[in-house]
Amino acid sequence: MVKPLLITGASSGIGYELARVGAAHNHDLILVARRADRLQALQQELTNRWGVQVWIYVADLTDAQARQQLFDWSQDQAIRLYGLVNNAGFGHQDPLAEANWERQNAMLQLNIVALTHLTRLYLPGLIAQGQGRILNVASTAAFLPGPYMAVYFASKAYVRSFTTAIASELQGTGVTATTLCPGPTRSEFQEQAGVSNSKLFQGELPSAAEVAAYGYTAMEQGQAIAVHGFMNQVLTQLARLLPYEGLAEQIKTLQKDG
Numbered sequence: 001m002v003k004p005l006l007i008t009g010a011s012s013g014i015g016y017e018l019a020r021v022g023a024a025h026n027h028d029l030i031l032v033a034r035r036a037d038r039l040q041a042l043q044q045e046l047t048n049r050w051g052v053q054v055w056i057y058v059a060d061l062t063d064a065q066a067r068q069q070l071f072d073w074s075q076d077q078a079i080r081l082y083g084l085v086n087n088a089g090f091g092h093q094d095p096l097a098e099a100n101w102e103r104q105n106a107m108l109q110l111n112i113v114a115l116t117h118l119t120r121l122y123l124p125g126l127i128a129q130g131q132g133r134i135l136n137v138a139s140t141a142a143f144l145p146g147p148y149m150a151v152y153f154a155s156k157a158y159v160r161s162f163t164t165a166i167a168s169e170l171q172g173t174g175v176t177a178t179t180l181c182p183g184p185t186r187s188e189f190q191e192q193a194g195v196s197n198s199k200l201f202q203g204e205l206p207s208a209a210e211v212a213a214y215g216y217t218a219m220e221q222g223q224a225i226a227v228h229g230f231m232n233q234v235l236t237q238l239a240r241l242l243p244y245e246g247l248a249e250q251i252k253t254l255q256k257d258g
Ligand SMILES: NC(=O)c1ccc[n+]([C@@H]2O[C@H](COP(=O)([O-])OP(=O)(O)OC[C@H]3O[C@@H](n4cnc5c(N)ncnc54)[C@H](OP(=O)(O)O)[C@@H]3O)[C@@H](O)[C@H]2O)c1
Pocket: 008, 009, 010, 011, 012, 013, 014, 015, 032, 033, 034, 035, 036, 038, 059, 060, 061, 062, 087, 088, 089, 090, 091, 110, 137, 138, 139, 140, 181, 182, 183, 184, 185, 186, 187, 188, 189, 190, 192, 208
């Protein structure tokens, strides 16, 4: 059975690798991002290798109208989605008082509003067909306050809270919602966020492909929350037990260059 997945942020990193995992599992795909050339190259690779159907849709998902147009287009194409993967997101390191507001606002629009809007648009169709999957990409940052990346960390806490609540609402519908929480992972994220030299991103990091394979399995199993990596699982459990203000001081130290 062909089961289309829509993946946002499929032009690089974890989203790119999720598309490759999805194709290997025989899913047709709708790939969304702003960089058309990257999406076209991936479309060609996946079509040739796996024989699945791959649509590409170029959009800036911070734009509400573009999100509605994406939904309308997929309805016009009569694509009955099986899974929605809200992966597109970015961060930026800056003390809030010095941060560029346009960039912070775009982060809120992409990491929170786009993820919520797309979920709202596609959820009724998934429920009506009695089966479906939602995979929302948060972060281990979802468990922590993040000085110098306050908006990013808080946006991921939103994703975790929102997705956990939706997962509960969806019980008995055949549709599941999974929060994927990667820790620091090799991708274009670090450079975009300006954190390549921070202590958090030193040492051997997991590849985007590893995280994507883990996230795909968690989504298929309908897990509510999936924290990637044993150490991240231990640290996020520990974070639940420690005073929140103290955690902020720890993260502040780790955000510094290593
Ligand atoms: N890498 C990490 O250490 C890490 C850790 C925890 C969580 N995460 C989360 O994992 C997710 C994927 O990140 P990644 O590590 O794979 O980073 P990445 O390599 O930078 O990929 C980000 C993806 O988002 C897309 N995107 C960015 N802005 C967009 C916009 N306005 N409209 C549409 N698409 C947009 C990018 O495509 P275009 O530029 O072509 O639009 C790209 O495909 C993010 O939600 C991130 O917060 C990453």
